[in-house]
Amino acid sequence: MQYLDNYLQSKGGYDYKNVKRNELMKAQGFKEMPFTKTGTTIVGVLFDGGVVMAADTRATAGSIVADKNCEKLHVLAPNVWAAGAGTAADLHHQCAHFNAKLKLQRLNLNRQSRVNEVITKLTSKLFPYRGNIGVALIIGGIDCNGPQLASVSPHGNYVYHPFQSMGSGSLAALGILEAKFQDGLTKQQAIDLAIEAIEAGIFHDMGSGSNVDVVAITKDGADYKRNVRQYNAKSYQRQIPYDFPINNTPALRKYQFDIEKQELTEVGQEMEIIE
């Protein structure tokens, strides 16, 4: 069966070797550690001549903040961006995969990527996995058919709408969007609206927080502003910093490996362990 392993290895894709073992462990009562999720608030707003997308920057693992400043706005093509909510690993790897896939296609066809093409490819990939790939994306971009904005759910459903919000903070953001959105906004108005919607998510939702990232996509390109608003900056500076004296932590043994000479030496004296 060696040839089968090698064939599957070269083909790529998911490896299911550990699934049976993991199921057995779960049956015995072990609980898994929670995956890093992007609790998240993400929004997209269509305006005259383009689309604005914004996201918060908090990634959570259970109730711990795993990453205080992660990036949730992913480039799929120079004119198509994705904002992602859901399982962080899925988002990162799927977006990287689609970025490469679309680039290859652009090189082959010598044509700009289109938003509806991105949506079709994504939903075709997600549907067969029945929602097990946990990506909830807002896709926004501008192509020959004008600016478009859609949201894609983990099961493979997609919806086109002039404003979208997804993630655990989506309801908070939707409140702002439903109240203040109008057709025919200018670029700056759309940016301000998107930031306000994310703010609502950051302050009202526990799964969202830290800073706001914004990208505005127009015919002239994508204007990405990282951390355009910062709400959780460390404002307190320690008066007397912790200054540890050097070589203060007691050591039993200390070794040194010189990289150039490739030799290992023991440094200093051995400390006695007093019983």
Place this chain on the structure above:
Amino acid sequence: MSGIFEYNGGSIVGMKGKNCIAMACDRRFGQQMSTITTNYQKVFKIQDNILLALSGLNTDIHTFYALMEKEINLYNLKENRKMKPTTFANLVASALYERRFGPFFVTPIVAGLENGKPILATYDSIGCKSDLDDFQVGGTGGNYIYGACEAFFKPDMNPEELEEVIGQSLVSGCDRDALSGWGGVVYVLTEQKLTVKILKTKQT
């Protein structure tokens, strides 16, 4: 029965300094409430300028390390050159994501020096890479070490200072976790050398 990640216990932490990088781990290997051995290795030298720390289920630590050793050896043979730390960091993410639906129960930390610049990346068990922070933690005592790191950490420390700070953070954190401890090992990597210091801690 508690979680799969709490079965064996253990904590790891990584910190960036000025042109140097440090990694520390505890030494306990247990089976739930029993301690089997107090000299288990959790930080592995993948290459002269790359360290890989693993925490979680010890059998998966062993397997994942063997897998990474294999990958880097194959890479060296195929490409006839060393692997860059950022490349290795991406390799770990891909290897973990490949097993998305049957994951390894490990949370790795990769530390390396690329042209003198420190690289530090941590992952959840399915390959979500997080590499923008100045310090990363993993394992059962991770959350307690987070607290100690937030207090003790300063940006741009030199290797001697970094060794102290990471040692103190590890020990402070592990003191609050029943499943980690029984000693600590601190690795400090610079362009010239790798120093390994085995700490004396409380024997409980």
